[in-house]
Amino acid sequence: MNTVSISVAPAAASSAGMNTRRVIGAYIAEARSECLRYMRAPGFMLPIILFPTMFYLLFGIVMGRSAGADTTRYLLVSYGVFGVMSPGLFGFGVSLALERDGGLLTYKRALPMPPGAYLLGKMLMAMVAAAMVILLLLAMGLALGHVPLSWQQAALLLLTGVLGVLPFCALGMLVGTLIKGQGAPGMLNLVYLPMSFLSGLWIPLNMLPKLLQQIAPLWPSYHLHQLGLAASGMEHGSVIRHSAVLLGFAAIFFLIAVRRLRRYG
Amino acid sequence: MPISSDVVARLDGVEKRYNGVTALDGVNLLLQRGELLAVLGPNGAGKSTSIGLLLGLMRPDRGQVELFGLDPQRIDARRRIGVMLQTAMLPPTLRVGELLRLVASYYPQPRPLEESAALAGIGDLLNRPYGKLSGGQQRRVQFALALCGRPELVFLDEPTVGMDIDARRKLWNAMRTLVAEGCSVVLTSHYLEEAEALAQRVIVMAKGRVLSEGSVDALRAQVPLTRIRCATDLDPAAVSAWPQVTSVEREGARLLINTSEPENVLRRLLDADAGLGALEVQRAGLAEAFTELTREEGEQQEAA
Numbered sequence: 001m002n003t004v005s006i007s008v009a010p011a012a013a014s015s016a017g018m019n020t021r022r023v024i025g026a027y028i029a030e031a032r033s034e035c036l037r038y039m040r041a042p043g044f045m046l047p048i049i050l051f052p053t054m055f056y057l058l059f060g061i062v063m064g065r066s067a068g069a070d071t072t073r074y075l076l077v078s079y080g081v082f083g084v085m086s087p088g089l090f091g092f093g094v095s096l097a098l099e100r101d102g103g104l105l106t107y108k109r110a111l112p113m114p115p116g117a118y119l120l121g122k123m124l125m126a127m128v129a130a131a132m133v134i135l136l137l138l139a140m141g142l143a144l145g146h147v148p149l150s151w152q153q154a155a156l157l158l159l160t161g162v163l164g165v166l167p168f169c170a171l172g173m174l175v176g177t178l179i180k181g182q183g184a185p186g187m188l189n190l191v192y193l194p195m196s197f198l199s200g201l202w203i204p205l206n207m208l209p210k211l212l213q214q215i216a217p218l219w220p221s222y223h224l225h226q227l228g229l230a231a232s233g234m235e236h237g238s239v240i241r242h243s244a245v246l247l248g249f250a251a252i253f254f255l256i257a258v259r260r261l262r263r264y265g
Numbered sequence: 266m267p268i269s270s271d272v273v274a275r276l277d278g279v280e281k282r283y284n285g286v287t288a289l290d291g292v293n294l295l296l297q298r299g300e301l302l303a304v305l306g307p308n309g310a311g312k313s314t315s316i317g318l319l320l321g322l323m324r325p326d327r328g329q330v331e332l333f334g335l336d337p338q339r340i341d342a343r344r345r346i347g348v349m350l351q352t353a354m355l356p357p358t359l360r361v362g363e364l365l366r367l368v369a370s371y372y373p374q375p376r377p378l379e380e381s382a383a384l385a386g387i388g389d390l391l392n393r394p395y396g397k398l399s400g401g402q403q404r405r406v407q408f409a410l411a412l413c414g415r416p417e418l419v420f421l422d423e424p425t426v427g428m429d430i431d432a433r434r435k436l437w438n439a440m441r442t443l444v445a446e447g448c449s450v451v452l453t454s455h456y457l458e459e460a461e462a463l464a465q466r467v468i469v470m471a472k473g474r475v476l477s478e479g480s481v482d483a484l485r486a487q488v489p490l491t492r493i494r495c496a497t498d499l500d501p502a503a504v505s506a507w508p509q510v511t512s513v514e515r516e517g518a519r520l521l522i523n524t525s526e527p528e529n530v531l532r533r534l535l536d537a538d539a540g541l542g543a544l545e546v547q548r549a550g551l552a553e554a555f556t557e558l559t560r561e562e563g564e565q566q567e568a569a
Contacts, residue, residue, distance in 0.1 A: 112344040
């Protein structure tokens with residue numbers, strides 16, 4: 001970490017002796033702290049890990065065994081998406097709401113933290129948590145549920161989960177800018193649980209009323225579910241269209257949230 | 266306009282309003298290199314707003330704010346400052362050493378971890394989670410975070426709130442070390458003895474304006490009060506009618522007289538009561554000066 005002056009970009013030269021290596025180091029330190037602090041907080045990690053795995057164990061593996069391998073595979077994706085949503089929504093939303101309230105965000109803005117490091121750190125933390133949830137579900141599905149899944153499909157599902165957390169980070173961030181402090185978890189549950197239900201994550205969509213099936217494409221989780229099903233070889237819908245919709249959701253939520261953060265702090 | 270490189274921070278004719286309420290009303294402030302400036306004033310005086318502007322947390326409605334001649338929102342300007350805010354709930358699960366390493370990573374040439382810890386007196390806390398520390402210990406950690414980047418200017422907003430006397434004195438010594446290194450310090454405080462013990466220059470603010478600015482002695486001289494205490498039978502009402510007597514109070518057998526001309530009042534006191542005893546004469550401290558300044562302000566406002 002010694003100060004070796006590198007004369008590359010003019011931007012690096014203008015930033016008061018802060019070379020590129022140290023700037024990258026600051027991004028890494030921020031992301032590392034963000035991951036560490038949440039991995040050490042059982043109040044945050046336990047619900048994220050336990051809810052999807054317990055549900056999958058109960059409804060997917062124990063009760064779904066008689067229904068056949070396709071059901072356990074379908075439910076693996078459903079609970080995977082359910083599990084991926086929460087680190088995005090809660091990791092971003094609750095922490096942002098609390099940190100706006102407790103003064104940590106103000107403190108970080110006063111410090112010379114490189115731009116975006118705060119949000120990037122939280123994003124990375126949510127991606128790591130999402131990967132842990134998917135890996136746990138995969139291990140359970142393959143070992144206990146004997147889900148017929150190739151290694152490629154499993155890897156694709158993991159990738160879907162790790163990237164699929166991002167639109168929910170953006171949504172959580174938006175809610176975190178709308179609500180300050182302790183009110184955020186309740187509000188986020190009001191988003192999380194109905195949206196999971198309406199996207200067919202608990203009960204397959206074709207068993208829901210016609211109206212709910214028709215409005216399902218309104219919810220980002222519906223599109224992530226379709227992508228997950230495609231990754232595990234169960235659906236052959238348009239991967240590009242669903243990805244584009246998710247990207248659009250993420251961009252809109254993110255832009256509104258950033259605007260609000262700039263304006264109201 | 267070229268600005269001397271010895272000016273590290275500047276507010277120039279700054280106005281700031283929140284929802285129609287004026288928080289700052291034409292504030293000028295100049296901070297020199299290596300200077301320790303104390304900003305005093307009651308709640309709502311505009312101290313925190315002034316600091317928030319200098320940290321780039323908000324923009325002024327009118328006037329100019331500069332940090333090292335730059336816009337405070339530029340990261341190159343903020344890389345030269347350290348901050349300790351009044352309320353900042355740091356992540357409770359991170360250890361003290363991890364917090365120090367994190368904040369130090371934002372700066373180009375930070376202090377070694379051990380040096381920051383030793384300066385703030387937290388060498389024994391490095392492996393403890395932040396959330397498990399006492400209030401005073403947390404404040405010391407926040408102080409270490411403020412100085413870990415080897416800043417040229419440190420903002421300390423009410424740094425010693427919640428500290429016992431011993432811890433406060435240690436922090437004062439650490440601040441003196443910083444100033445001796447050539448670092449400038451802006452300190453807001455409720456504790457007047459803190460300003461008295463540390464500051465070279467004191468600014469008193471109230472209602473968004475700077476009421477007085479100068480050395481601690483100059484501030485005292487601005488309210489040239491002396492307090493006389495003595496045991497006497499004289500009637501307080503009669504004494505308060507004497508020239509240059511500001512106020513008289515009776516405290517049991519004693520009289521408490523505030524005056525701007527102690528010599529004359531003393532002479533007359535001794536003449537009037539031959540049995541006068543237990544005489545004490547004391548110049549007003551910063552506390553009295555401060556109360557006097559902000560009280561006058563309040564009365565003027567009421568009269569207006």
